[in-house]
Amino acid sequence: MARIVTIRTVAERAGCSIATVSRVINRSAPTSADVDARVRAAVAELGFRPSEIGRALKTLRTRTLGVVIPSLTNPVFAASVAGMQSAARERQHTLLLTATDYDPAAESELVETLVAQNVAGLILTVADAAENATLDLLDAEGIPYVLVHNEPTRPGRAAVCVDNAAATFALTQTMIAAGHRRIAYLAGRFATSDRARRRHEGYRAAMEAAGLEPEAPLELDYLGDAPSHAEALAGLFRAPEPPTAALCSNDLLALSVVGALRTLGLRVPDDVSVAGFDGIALGGAVHPTLATVDTPTRLMGEHAVAMLFTMIEAGAPPRVERLPFTLRPGGTLAPEAPVPRV
Amino acid sequence: MARIVTIRTVAERAGCSIATVSRVINRSAPTSADVDARVRAAVAELGFRPSEIGRALKTLRTRTLGVVIPSLTNPVFAASVAGMQSAARERQHTLLLTATDYDPAAESELVETLVAQNVAGLILTVADAAENATLDLLDAEGIPYVLVHNEPTRPGRAAVCVDNAAATFALTQTMIAAGHRRIAYLAGRFATSDRARRRHEGYRAAMEAAGLEPEAPLELDYLGDAPSHAEALAGLFRAPEPPTAALCSNDLLALSVVGALRTLGLRVPDDVSVAGFDGIALGGAVHPTLATVDTPTRLMGEHAVAMLFTMIEAGAPPRVERLPFTLRPGGTLAPEAPVPRV
DNA sequence: CTGTTAGCGCTTTCAT
DNA sequence: ATGAAAGCGCTAACAG
DSSP states (O other): OOOOOOHHHHHHHHTSOHHHHHHHHHTOSOOOHHHHHHHHHHHHHHTOOOOHHHHHHHHTOOSEEEEEESOSSSHHHHHHHHHHHHHHHHTTOEEEEEEOTTOHHHHHHHHHHHHHTTOSEEEEOOSOSSSOHHHHHHHHHTOOEEEESOOOSSTTOOEEEOOHHHHHHHHHHHHHHTTOOOEEEEESOGGGOHHHHHHHHHHHHHHHHTTOOOOOOEEOOTTSOHHHHHHHHHHHHTSSSOOSEEEESSHHHHHHHHHHHHHTTOOTTTTOEEEOSBOOGGGGTSSSOOBEEEOOHHHHHHHHHHHHHHHHHHOOOOOEEEOOOEEEOOTTOOOOOSSOOO | OOOOOOHHHHHHHHTSOHHHHHHHHHTOSOOOHHHHHHHHHHHHHHTOOOOHHHHHHHHTOOSEEEEEESOSSSHHHHHHHHHHHHHHHHTTOEEEEEEOTTOHHHHHHHHHHHHHTTOSEEEEOOSOSSSOHHHHHHHHHTOOEEEESOOOSSTTOOEEEOOHHHHHHHHHHHHHHTTOOSEEEEESOGGGOHHHHHHHHHHHHHHHHTTOOOOOOEEOOTTSOHHHHHHHHHHHHTSSSOOSEEEESSHHHHHHHHHHHHHTTOOTTTTOEEEOSBOOGGGGTSSSOOBEEEOOHHHHHHHHHHHHHHHHHHOOOOOEEEOOOEEEOOTTOOOOOSSOOO
16 A cells, blocks of 8 residues: 655665665755756656655654644634645645544643644644643643634733734624614633633623623523524513624624524514624625624634744744734624614 | 653653553553553653654554545535544544645645655545546555545545435426426536536436426636626526526535625525525525535545545445435525416 | 665564 | 564765
């Protein structure tokens, strides 16, 4: 199966030593035009590709980046992995991809698996970047890594993210400016997303800055289907003074909430406005379009790889790169109709 | 950096030879309870994880599966990769993920990269499974691989897919039963998707079986945005006798087409019915919901891994596994209103 | 400019 | 039941 043609086969065919073959292939030392041509011919004839394994064992360095994300099913992570893949390919690297399925306990196991493969570095989105034994381990072993989406609170951790609190602050302000006063905050599970928590802080700050009462966050599982969300939302939206708007901690949840509200007989945005967070492509394909915070998800993946390489190759210190976000208007966010103000 | 603790470190600590450490770790030969305990203690204390590289070099076999897909941005592929990842993890394997970005020329390069990494096997979705030099190469080298989504025409190629033609045949019949007579077929680029071609065959067969005139397929790039699609569709739908329904070769395209039709001032489904293919989750989240062929995308990824393992470990011959599909009704598909029939 | 050789971490005979 | 030693494919000293 696998490889039968090794560097030795090539050396024999070219009539030189394996060291010379290596030199020609990697241009790691000058070689004569003569032997150079013979080696290249032999390589071509035999269809030789040097084994990454052999190289890795010698150099203790692979051309592989380990990736740990919660799930590929969320387009946000799919997009950032797409960015990583593209950036990694530009640098002749490949991605070793793993997913936790939102199980924080899986993180350490997956990281160990990846470390055992001698990945050159890691890119990960974890449940909680603050309290994380796995990251401590990587720090201790000096293995370079970059967080994506996570916005680390403690210094010394490299990350590519957006300013989550500032973004929800701005989004909440927009909703308030549209006349909304009772704005619900619906979140994915806080336990598996420090993003959801940071985003809630921005919401609360904006509410308080406007002299409004922040609602207690309602935690939903956005992997759940719309019917289950309808149940969870029924109490909130059938109360005497229901919210006129809902800020959701991510787009997938927001889309599901729109469906759930319809199930409850509420119109979006006429009865309830909805906004999300992330800016997934499909938010623009639905009708009405989803109002959201547009984050450069794919770019975040690309930048994470770029940053990881500066750490690996130039020994750059960890830093946090906050990419710009924009508010994306959408049909799901309307002026609060019944009692219009300012 | 990487690993400082090797099998030798463990052997010293446990006071035995490295061979014994290996035996204990892999249970590859009986060991005394005494040394067994010492080795395990040493492993735990030192935090030792055997290097996959060292193991791979010796055995010429990694615990890694190579994956080649067109793009992670399409939820269909993201879902099948999610299935692969989960199935691979169950078997202590990881995925080496690459994407072609719909460039068929990239396929061979990526496969070579993966083969150079000594992957245990490959799972791929290619532009065209029939004419494919890369697959011929894998066949020649005897490297096990399984296609996903592709429905190979030539025997001898392992694949997990659905019966694309049968599915669009059934879907087209449903549209015809709803009274539609002029049904357009909108496709992603045929050149990069043998699926789109197979699906068109089913459409044409159903139209002809009903004595209707199949429309020439209109090729669209579903990575294009809705405005560009609106232009492309304007001619077709502003003709004197426009189609009353559009069958799209995939869901992402269908969602985009729904948006484009709206841009043209056409209502869905009142003026034009739309159906897709794939069954991506978000088709159920939009309003109206997308009528489509529901394919078990994630399951296809899982089955592909399972099949690959039977080939790797049991030397099972390549076979084609066709998974069941279902027609998913949706709000985008309505009875043809103006002239209702049967 | 080129060849020889050691050795990366591990598994696996072959002895004992 | 355990150890010694070879060797997987490659790179990098070191010689020449």
